[in-house]
Amino acid sequence: MADEVIVLSGIKETLDSLKAFDKDAVKRFNKVINDELAGAEKDARNLVTEDPPMSGWSKFDATNGRTRGGAGWPGWNAGEIKSKITKTKSQGKVRGDYTTSAGALLNKSAAGSIFEVAGRKTKGTIARTSSAQFLRTLGNRFGKASRLVWRVVDKDKDKIERNVARALEEAKAELQKNLNRERV
Numbered sequence: 031m032a033d034e035v036i037v038l039s040g041i042k043e044t045l046d047s048l049k050a051f052d053k054d055a056v057k058r059f060n061k062v063i064n065d066e067l068a069g070a071e072k073d074a075r076n077l078v079t080e081d082p083p084m085s086g087w088s089k090f091d092a093t094n095g096r097t098r099g100g101a102g103w104p105g106w107n108a109g110e111i112k113s114k115i116t117k118t119k120s121q122g123k124v125r126g127d128y129t130t131s132a133g134a135l136l137n138k139s140a141a142g143s144i145f146e147v148a149g150r151k152t153k154g155t156i157a158r159t160s161s162a163q164f165l166r167t168l169g170n171r172f173g174k175a176s177r178l179v180w181r182v183v184d185k186d187k188d189k190i191e192r193n194v195a196r197a198l199e200e201a202k203a204e205l206q207k208n209l210n211r212e213r214v
Contacts, residue, residue, distance in 0.1 A: 041132050044202050051208035055201055062197035066190045067117035067133045073182040074135060075112040082106035083145060084167055104140035114139035115179060132194060135179045142178060149175040 045056050082089060083106070092102030119133045137146050149165045168177075176184060183190075 040202070041198060044198065044205055048201055048205045048208070051212075052204055055204040059197045059201045062193055063119065063133045064117075066193055067119070067135065070135055070179075070182050070186060070190070071115060071117045073186070074115045074137075074179045077178050077181060078108050078111050078115075078142070080108045083172060084164070087141075101140070104144065106141050107139075111137075111139040111142035111145075114142060135183065137179045145172075146178050146180065147175050 045059060048056050087106050088103070089107060090105040092105075094102065114137065116136050116138060117133060118136055137143050145168070148168055173181075
C-alpha cells in the first residue's frame, strides 16, 4: 500500500532512559539516524541540475513580482537550492496527532520547493492555461511532483525504515539488558 506509514514508538523514551546506562548505545542509534539522513540529503542534492528545469526560468529572482505575495518568481540558483536541502532532527509533529519525527529532510529554497511540489493536487484549485502548461512541461521532463527530497525518500524508504527499526530494537534490547542488571 503506497500510503502505508510505519510508526516506531518509544524512540524518545528509550533513548532518554538508555542515556542513564549506556551513552555509547545512544550514540550508535543516533549515528544510524544521522547516516541515513546524510545519505538522503546527499542524494537529493545530486538531483538538482545547474541549469533551470525550464528555459523560461531565470537564474535570478524577479524584481517587483506579482506572485508569491509580492516576492516574485524565485530564480533558479542551484547552489542555493542544494544548500537549502537540509536534514533535521528537531522534534515536531509529523501528522496531526502525537507523532513526532526521529529525523527529516527539508527543502527550504523557494525555487527548490516549487520544483519539488509543483503539480500536487490541491483542493479547489483550477489551473490557468500558463499554470497548466508549466505543470505539463515539468511533468514531462522530470516526472510527477516529488522531484528532489521526496523522490529520494520514496526510493530509499524501505531501506531507511529497516535500518532505523533495527537500530531502535537494538537500543531497546540494550536498555532492557541494563534494566535487568539493575534489578539483580
